[in-house]
Structure formats: structure tokens, C-alpha cells
Amino acid sequence: MKVAVTSKGVTLDAEVDLRFGRAEQFIVFDTETEKYQVVSNSQNLNAAKGAGIQAAETLSRLDVECLISGHCGPNAYRTLNAAGIRIYTGASGKVSDMLKALEAGDLQPAGAADKAGHWV
Amino acid sequence: MTIAVASGKGGTGKTTIAANMAVSSPEPVKLIDCDVEEPNCHIFINPLIESRKNVGIPVPHADPEKCNACGECGRICQYNAIVALKTQPLVFPELCHGCGGCALVCPTGAITEVDRDIGVVEEGTRGDLLFSQGILNVGEAMAPPLIRAVRRNGQVKSNVIIDAPPGTSCPVVTTISGCDYVVLVTEPTPFGLNDLVLAVEMVRTMKIPFGVVINRSDIGDDAVKKYCRDQDIEILLELPHDRRVAEAYSKGELASESIDELKPLFEDLYVRITAKKN
Numbered sequence: 001m002k003v004a005v006t007s008k009g010v011t012l013d014a015e016v017d018l019r020f021g022r023a024e025q026f027i028v029f030d031t032e033t034e035k036y037q038v039v040s041n042s043q044n045l046n047a048a049k050g051a052g053i054q055a056a057e058t059l060s061r062l063d064v065e066c067l068i069s070g071h072c073g074p075n076a077y078r079t080l081n082a083a084g085i086r087i088y089t090g091a092s093g094k095v096s097d098m099l100k101a102l103e104a105g106d107l108q109p110a111g112a113a114d115k116a117g118h119w120v
Numbered sequence: 121m122t123i124a125v126a127s128g129k130g131g132t133g134k135t136t137i138a139a140n141m142a143v144s145s146p147e148p149v150k151l152i153d154c155d156v157e158e159p160n161c162h163i164f165i166n167p168l169i170e171s172r173k174n175v176g177i178p179v180p181h182a183d184p185e186k187c188n189a190c191g192e193c194g195r196i197c198q199y200n201a202i203v204a205l206k207t208q209p210l211v212f213p214e215l216c217h218g219c220g221g222c223a224l225v226c227p228t229g230a231i232t233e234v235d236r237d238i239g240v241v242e243e244g245t246r247g248d249l250l251f252s253q254g255i256l257n258v259g260e261a262m263a264p265p266l267i268r269a270v271r272r273n274g275q276v277k278s279n280v281i282i283d284a285p286p287g288t289s290c291p292v293v294t295t296i297s298g299c300d301y302v303v304l305v306t307e308p309t310p311f312g313l314n315d316l317v318l319a320v321e322m323v324r325t326m327k328i329p330f331g332v333v334i335n336r337s338d339i340g341d342d343a344v345k346k347y348c349r350d351q352d353i354e355i356l357l358e359l360p361h362d363r364r365v366a367e368a369y370s371k372g373e374l375a376s377e378s379i380d381e382l383k384p385l386f387e388d389l390y391v392r393i394t395a396k397k398n
Contacts, residue, residue: 050212083205
């Protein structure tokens with residue numbers, strides 16, 4: 001299973017980026033091979049609107065099944081849901097710690113967006 | 121001739137200048153309120169509204185039977201209003217600018233466009249003054265299509281005075297596009313000057329002739345005047361601060377109709393601006 005974590009850095013030691021749509025990058029971790037790739041999100045950092053939607057589409061293309069981030073807005077939530085990606089919000093600290101917490105079953109899936117949209 | 125009354129800063133007196141000039145003109149004109157997020161000319165004009173029509177923008181609707189999930193629609197959209205996932209496109213109508221690109225590139229013809237209501241255009245009169253305004257739905261962010269609809273609706277041969285939205289962003293640019301002259305209303309304060317400079321950059325970029333009205337001209341400082349002098353910008357009118365104007369405003373009255381000596385000033389302003397056409 002591929003798990004995406006929003007990240008401020010390019011290694012598993014990096015800090016989780018609390019933003020989803022405008023996260024600096026995604027660390028996409030494969031739980032089977034235990035390898036990860038770094039996916040840039042630079043195109044969305046300066047998007048006027050719809051950054052969360054675009055970011056969700058990026059993850060969908062990569063066959064990500066699970067997202068860990070700090071927050072998630074309504075449009076991103078809708079898109080991730082439609083793409084069948086499970087969402088865990090409220091993350092912070094190191095990317096590697098969050099991956100461990102997921103494996104240990106310590107994370108609760110988000111039942112709704114936890115932020116209002118930024119597009120207005 | 122179409123004259124837009126705009127400003128960088130809000131609350132400088134655009135509506136006061138536009139509405140009073142419209143009722144003080146020596147010939148019948150049309151007054152259009154393009155500040156569709158908060159139109160307020162009607163409070164002072166009290167028009168008899170004679171028609172009202174809904175304005176929508178086309179947004180995509182995808183037919184799941186025809187969609188082959190190729191993703192072309194999502195790739196062409198510059199606003200992320202339609203996103204192509206592995207199965208079906210997902211539409212975010214409030215982000216859609218209504219360009220129609222997705223329907224155009226869809227290879228299977230799965231996308232049709234349906235109207236999404238964004239507001240209304242009203243037309244009315246007050247004696248021989250023609251009036252129209254756009255009213256954007258509450259919570260709606262897409263002002264420019266409604267502004268274009270207000271501008272297009274009920275075109276007339278007489279001169280037109282437009283009350284523009286404040287600022288220098290898309291709604292204002294949409295409003296003043298194609299206008300023959302722009303009146304920039306400001307106040308002699310640091311805020312007024314800062315936003316006037318931005319507004320001047322906007323009209324100069326758009327190559328529209330313009331002049332400045334300084335409202336409450338005896339407050340603040342003289343930096344606005346100095347700026348206009350340095351930049352060779354015509355000051356069309358200076359209106360001193362007057363408690364009676366504020367009182368008329370608070371009662372929804374037109375200053376030019378409540379205060380005798382003001383009417384000639386607005387009439388003269390109109391005459392001088394319209395004389396520039398030739």
C-alpha cells in the first residue's frame with residue numbers, strides 16, 4: 001500500500017507539513033517494499049485556487065491509498081474521497097513517526113474536512 | 121460616452137460621485153451599478169425596477185455513460201474546477217470560470233454545460249434616468265461574468281455613468297474595460313494616495329483617459345495633490361468635507377438634491393468630462 005505524508009523535507013526524518021494542498025512535497029511510502037519517493041508539489045504552492053484538488057489528483061495518479069497530513073479542506077476532502085484515498089489529519093512531528101503510528105493503528109481516519117475552503 | 125467612476129480605496133465616494141453626476145447631468149443618462157458584490161446606488165436613486173433576469177455561467181456536467189476517464193478535461197482546466205480521477209471527473213462549480221474548454225476537448229462528448237446561477241441583473245428608471253444594477257448571489261466569488269452581463273444588458277444611445285467596484289482586481293478591470301473615461305475618486309490621506317497610485321497604474325496600463333476627484337479635500341494632507349501635479353494628472357474636482365453631505369448620505373438622499381450649491385458642481389463635472397469625448 002502506498003501512503004503519502006505531507007512533508008517539509010525530502011527524508012523520512014523531515015517534519016510533517018501541516019498543509020495538504022500547499023504542502024512543500026509528499027513523501028510517498030510503499031509499505032510493502034519499505035521504499036519511498038519524494039513527490040514535488042511546487043505547482044500547487046502558488047496556485048490561486050484549487051490547490052487541494054490538484055494535490056489530491058496527483059496522489060490519485062500515483063495510486064496512493066492513504067494520506068497523512070495536518071489538515072484537509074473541503075474540496076481536497078471531496079476529491080480524495082472520490083479517489084478512494086483514506087485521510088488522516090491532525091498529524092505533526094516527524095514523517096517516520098507518523099508512518100509508525102499508522103502501522104500501529106494509532107491514527108483515526110478523518111470523517112470530514114477540518115478546515116474551511118481558502119478559495120474565497 | 122461611457123464614464124466609469126472608480127477608486128483604489130473603498131469608501132472614498134464613488135457612489136456619491138456617480139449617482140450625483142447622473143442626476144445632475146443636463147441630459148438623460150444611464151447609471152449602471154457594477155459594484156455587484158454590494159450595489160448601493162439604488163438606495164440613493166430609488167429606481168422603479170422594471171425587469172429582472174437571472175445570470176448564470178456555464179459549468180460542466182459529465183455523463184458517466186459516455187465518460188471514458190481519459191482526463192483531458194482536468195488537464196485543460198486552469199482553475200482546477202474539474203478534476204479527472206481514475207473513474208469519473210469531479211466538478212467544483214464554484215471554481216469554474218465558464219470557459220467551456222473541458223467540453224471542447226472531451227473526446228467522447230460526455231461533457232455538457234449547464235447554467236449555474238450567480239446573480240441577477242435589474243433594469244429600472246427614475247424619471248428620465250435609466251438605471252441598472254447587478255446583484256451577485258451571497259457567497260459567490262465570480263463577479264466578472266455578472267459585471268459583463270450588466271454592461272451588455274439594455275444598451276443605450278445616451279451617455280452611461282458606471283459606479284465601479286473598489287480596488288484594482290478583476291471586477292474593476294472588467295467594469296472599466298471599454299469605457300471612454302475613468303474618474304478616480306480618492307481622499308487626501310496616506311491610504312487614499314497609496315490606493316490611488318495603484319488605480320492610476322491600472323488605468324494607464326489599460327490606456328483609458330482619466331482624471332481625479334478628491335473627496336473631503338480639506339482633511340488629511342496635500343500628498344495626493346502633489347502626486348497628481350508630479351504625474352501630470354488632472355484634478356477634476358475637489359469636494360470639501362461637509363457634514364451636510366454625510367447627513368444626506370445617512371438618510372439615503374442625494375447630496376446634489378438636498379444641498380442647493382452642490383448640483384452645479386456635479387453638472388459641471390459631467391459637462392467637462394463629456395466634452396473630452398471630442
